Amino acid sequence: MSASEQELQEFRAEVSAWMQENNPADPGFLLPQTFMEVSDDQQLEFLREWQHKVWAAGYLGMAWPREYGGGGVDAKFQSIVDREMRRHAVPICFNVIGLGWAGPLINDIGSEEEKAKYLKGILTAEDIWCQGFSEPDNGSDLGNAQTRAVRDGDEYVLNGQKIWTTMGNFAKYMILLARTNTETARKYDGLSYFLSPMHVPGIDTRPIRKITGEFGFTETFFTDARIPADCLMGEEGQGWRIAMQTLQYERGAEAGNAGGLAMVRVTIDDMIEQLADVTRDGEPVLRDPIMRDQLVQAIMEEKALAIGDKRAHIGPLTTDYPGSLPLSRKLRASEMTRHMRKLAINLQGAAGGLYVGDDEVRQGGFWQRAYFNSFSATIGGGTSQVQANIVGEHVLGLPK
Amino acid sequence: MSVVGNTALQFSEEQAMLLDVAREFCRDKSPISSVRAQLESAAGFDQAVWDEMVALGWTGIALPESCGGSGMGVATVVPVVESMGRAMLGTPLISTTLAGQLLLRSGAGDSLEPVLADIAAGSPASVALLENGDWGDERLSCHVDSNGQLQGTKKYVVNAAVAALFVVVVEHEGAPALALVRAQELPAGAISPCTLIDQTRRAGNVDFSGVAVPREALITGSAVASALRDFRLLGALLLAAESTGSAASCLDTVVDYLKTRKQFGKLIGSYQALKHPTVEILNAVDSSRSFIYHAASLVTEGPLDKDTEIACRMAKAQATDTLLYAGDRAVQFHGGMGFTWECDAQLYIRRAQWAQQQFGDAQHHRKRLASLLLDS
Ligand SMILES: Cc1cc2nc3c(=O)[nH]c(=O)nc-3n(C[C@H](O)[C@H](O)[C@H](O)COP(=O)(O)OP(=O)(O)OC[C@H]3O[C@@H](n4cnc5c(N)ncnc54)[C@H](O)[C@@H]3O)c2cc1C
Numbered sequence: 001m002s003a004s005e006q007e008l009q010e011f012r013a014e015v016s017a018w019m020q021e022n023n024p025a026d027p028g029f030l031l032p033q034t035f036m037e038v039s040d041d042q043q044l045e046f047l048r049e050w051q052h053k054v055w056a057a058g059y060l061g062m063a064w065p066r067e068y069g070g071g072g073v074d075a076k077f078q079s080i081v082d083r084e085m086r087r088h089a090v091p092i093c094f095n096v097i098g099l100g101w102a103g104p105l106i107n108d109i110g111s112e113e114e115k116a117k118y119l120k121g122i123l124t125a126e127d128i129w130c131q132g133f134s135e136p137d138n139g140s141d142l143g144n145a146q147t148r149a150v151r152d153g154d155e156y157v158l159n160g161q162k163i164w165t166t167m168g169n170f171a172k173y174m175i176l177l178a179r180t181n182t183e184t185a186r187k188y189d190g191l192s193y194f195l196s197p198m199h200v201p202g203i204d205t206r207p208i209r210k211i212t213g214e215f216g217f218t219e220t221f222f223t224d225a226r227i228p229a230d231c232l233m234g235e236e237g238q239g240w241r242i243a244m245q246t247l248q249y250e251r252g253a254e255a256g257n258a259g260g261l262a263m264v265r266v267t268i269d270d271m272i273e274q275l276a277d278v279t280r281d282g283e284p285v286l287r288d289p290i291m292r293d294q295l296v297q298a299i300m301e302e303k304a305l306a307i308g309d310k311r312a313h314i315g316p317l318t319t320d321y322p323g324s325l326p327l328s329r330k331l332r333a334s335e336m337t338r339h340m341r342k343l344a345i346n347l348q349g350a351a352g353g354l355y356v357g358d359d360e361v362r363q364g365g366f367w368q369r370a371y372f373n374s375f376s377a378t379i380g381g382g383t384s385q386v387q388a389n390i391v392g393e394h395v396l397g398l399p400k
Numbered sequence: 401m402s403v404v405g406n407t408a409l410q411f412s413e414e415q416a417m418l419l420d421v422a423r424e425f426c427r428d429k430s431p432i433s434s435v436r437a438q439l440e441s442a443a444g445f446d447q448a449v450w451d452e453m454v455a456l457g458w459t460g461i462a463l464p465e466s467c468g469g470s471g472m473g474v475a476t477v478v479p480v481v482e483s484m485g486r487a488m489l490g491t492p493l494i495s496t497t498l499a500g501q502l503l504l505r506s507g508a509g510d511s512l513e514p515v516l517a518d519i520a521a522g523s524p525a526s527v528a529l530l531e532n533g534d535w536g537d538e539r540l541s542c543h544v545d546s547n548g549q550l551q552g553t554k555k556y557v558v559n560a561a562v563a564a565l566f567v568v569v570v571e572h573e574g575a576p577a578l579a580l581v582r583a584q585e586l587p588a589g590a591i592s593p594c595t596l597i598d599q600t601r602r603a604g605n606v607d608f609s610g611v612a613v614p615r616e617a618l619i620t621g622s623a624v625a626s627a628l629r630d631f632r633l634l635g636a637l638l639l640a641a642e643s644t645g646s647a648a649s650c651l652d653t654v655v656d657y658l659k660t661r662k663q664f665g666k667l668i669g670s671y672q673a674l675k676h677p678t679v680e681i682l683n684a685v686d687s688s689r690s691f692i693y694h695a696a697s698l699v700t701e702g703p704l705d706k707d708t709e710i711a712c713r714m715a716k717a718q719a720t721d722t723l724l725y726a727g728d729r730a731v732q733f734h735g736g737m738g739f740t741w742e743c744d745a746q747l748y749i750r751r752a753q754w755a756q757q758q759f760g761d762a763q764h765h766r767k768r769l770a771s772l773l774l775d776s
Contacts, residue, residue, distance in 0.1 A: 267402060267404070268402075268403055268404065269402050269403055269404075272403065272774070286774055289767070289770075292767075292770035292774060293763070293766050293767070293770065295770070295773075295774060296766045296769045296770050296773060296774075297766070299403050299404060299769075299773055300687075300714050300717065300718060300769075301687075302404050303404045303405070303407060303691075303714065304686075304687035304690050304691060304714075304718065306404060306407040307407050307409055307690035307691065307693075307694045308686055308687070308690045310407065310409040311409055311689065311690050311693065314409070314411045316411065316416045316419055316420070317411060317689065317693060320648060321682065324682055324683075324686055325686060328679070328682070328683055328686065331679075331683075332683055385672070385676070388672070388675070388676045388679045389672070389675065391679045391682065391683075392669075392675040392676065392678060392679045393675075395679075395682065396655050396678060396679070396682060397655070397659065398655065398658055398659065398669035398670070398675050398678065399658075399659065399666070399667040399669045399670040400670055
């Protein structure tokens with residue numbers, strides 16, 4: 001179904017008005033900038049209510065099928081919503097592992113039963129999802145995951161441990177990568193993929209305190225936990241392939257995301273704005289030649305990425321290494337963000353040494369916390385070093 | 401408004417066609433053996449190849465049809481120059497195009513049509529601007545004296561030995577002006593060739609003292625200053641385009657070696673100490689390419705606006721830093737072989753050092769970008 005330009009224009013105006021009217025007032029506590037920062041029940045309930053409201057207005061999952069709670073319309077409408085959400089700086093739609101990874105996966109390869117069971121709850125925020133991939137001993141080397149799933153009649157019995165499970169303590173479901181076969185020649189072939197319930201005996205989570213001082217992810221323990229056999233997605237042994245497909249959604253290389261604002265965007269303009277009253281050598285810091293040069297380099301990096309996103313769609317300008325722009329994007333964007341936030345603290349002078357909780361910390365310690373949180377993107381979803389391996393091997397064709 | 405600002409990117413049919421044709425032409429006519437064959441020749445390029453480029457109409461791409469050009473603008477020169485850079489093809493195309501742009505934008509009007517027609521027809525030209533090594537110094541001592549004679553020496557004039565026409569930037573009644581000098585008007589020995597770090601190029605110091613400049617050969621007026629500013633920006637853009645092409649082939653050279661050389665029983669490309677910086681080169685080339693085509697999307701026939709100035713400066717700051725990084729790593733990653741004359745890494749690192757210093761280095765442009773971006 002394709003939409004006319006005028007239809008889209010009218011829709012934009014409608015959404016803009018809705019966001020204006022419904023953007024929640026400041027709740028008086030800190031709101032997460034990404035789903036990885038949801039650390040307490042107060043934040044959770046606030047965000048759950050907000051996402052539900054967005055969905056009920058018809059502004060989430062617009063391109064997902066109607067029968068599963070979606071809108072069944074052109075994805076262009078959702079893009080408009082997402083842009084308006086960013087523009088109006090509304091809170092995030094926090095159920096990202098469902099909306100962005102598990103949901104598209106179920107939509108693309110799930111059975112009818114799976115779609116009917118899971119998709120709507122993802123959109124309404126009734127069912128929060130988490131991801132059980134990483135283990136204490138197997139992180140970057142995900143293919144070596146050892147958490148066991150053994151078939152026993154109508155059930156699988158789970159034993160082992162996952163870690164860094166974002167929202168593990170809030171989630172109802174987990175996308176789980178577990179080993180059903182320890183005898184395969186290739187370690188990858190023994191893995192299977194499950195859409196597992198979290199609230200069953202034998203699955204326990206323990207929150208882990210993060211670098212920021214807050215909570216937000218968990219250790220997840222499996223001790224003879226029994227889950228129905230139909231939680232298996234696809235067939236035994238297909239886990240690795242499905243996990244790789246999941247990472248494609250996660251890294252933004254594959255479409256299907258339900259939409260919604262996944263993270264608050266902080267721009268270089270925001271950073272510059274907060275510096276108006278900061279001095280260096282008695283002069284405004286924005287007049288310092290060395291700091292100016294650092295800012296210019298940060299601006300250039302952001303601008304190059306934005307232009308690159310457009311260039312990726314112009315065939316003749318991408319002939320050398322066609323995969324380069326999309327496959328490098330996660331690496332570049334996450335590293336750029338980390339740099340920018342590091343610079344933001346540097347620019348504050350001595351006050352940069354304060355932290356969240358100090359009366360005088362600038363903007364409540366926003367930049368200090370944001371800098372620490374920026375590592376979630378340079379480590380999570382495949383570390384920058386692993387991303388560089390992927391680009392080197394899959395784009396440039398360098399040997400493993 | 402965001403400091404990131406304009407991110408426009410357009411790519412026209414003409415640009416696509418020229419990119420295609422130029423890539424193939426440069427690959428055919430300028431294999432690395434031909435590049436090397438010219439390193440020690442007097443002209444620095446193959447006349448027959450230049451004649452073919454002229455026949456293809458490349459010297460007239462950005463000149464109006466009334467002068468025998470094709471009126472497609474500098475945007476369409478960018479893919480050609482990028483392709484030349486890729487093949488390390490040294491010819492007077494850049495200097496000739498830039499001289500044409502300076503004249504076209506100088507406000508001299510129809511009287512210049514015959515000169516521009518010569519340029520479109522392939523007569524090499526060069527702008528004589530620098531009097532010292534400082535691209536940021538806009539003061540001029542070169543001038544026309546009371547006898548109507550030029551006085552002064554210009555430095556590092558590109559393609560001085562082959563240029564048929566020099567556009568000499570002079571001071572005249574307290575403002576910049578342009579003096580047109582034909583090569584045959586130069587006294588014997590006026591040109592002293594420079595020995596350049598990049599042997600695919602040629603330049604010389606030119607002493608214009610004593611050359612008579614009739615009134616009609618002196619372009620004055622308020623448009624000259626703005627034309628000069630735009631000439632510097634377009635020069636930055638074309639050097640950036642060429643450097644982007646060169647960096648892309650430097651990357652290919654590195655990747656080839658990393659896929660063939662073995663040490664400790666493994667291909668060296670499997671070592672991350674080499675693999676990851678090579679990915680950085682790739683990403684930097686990507687940024688360069690995005691910037692040059694962004695700038696090309698904004699360049700107009702009239703005076704360049706602020707967004708275009710930002711785009712040209714970013715392109716130059718990015719592209720020559722990128723080529724320098726690529727060339728530098730190319731030498732290191734070839735080991736002992738990288739230290740040799742025979743290894744192509746030397747071509748890239750030498751070109752990088754020359755290109756970085758042309759039309760202002762990265763710091764020169766970033767300093768100006770800071771004012772453009774942060775002082776509004
Ligand atoms: C905020 C946050 C949220 C997360 N949320 C989740 C989640 O919800 N679910 C989940 O399953 N996981 C999650 N993760 C885990 C994340 O995916 C892993 O941390 C990541 O894959 C790295 O694994 P690791 O921690 O075991 O580090 P390791 O793999 O042990 O890496 C240690 C260091 O070695 C480097 N390294 C490892 N292998 C290589 C190699 N081949 N070449 C070069 N360098 C290498 C890494 O880059 C890193 O610097 C999250 C992580 C963070 C930080």
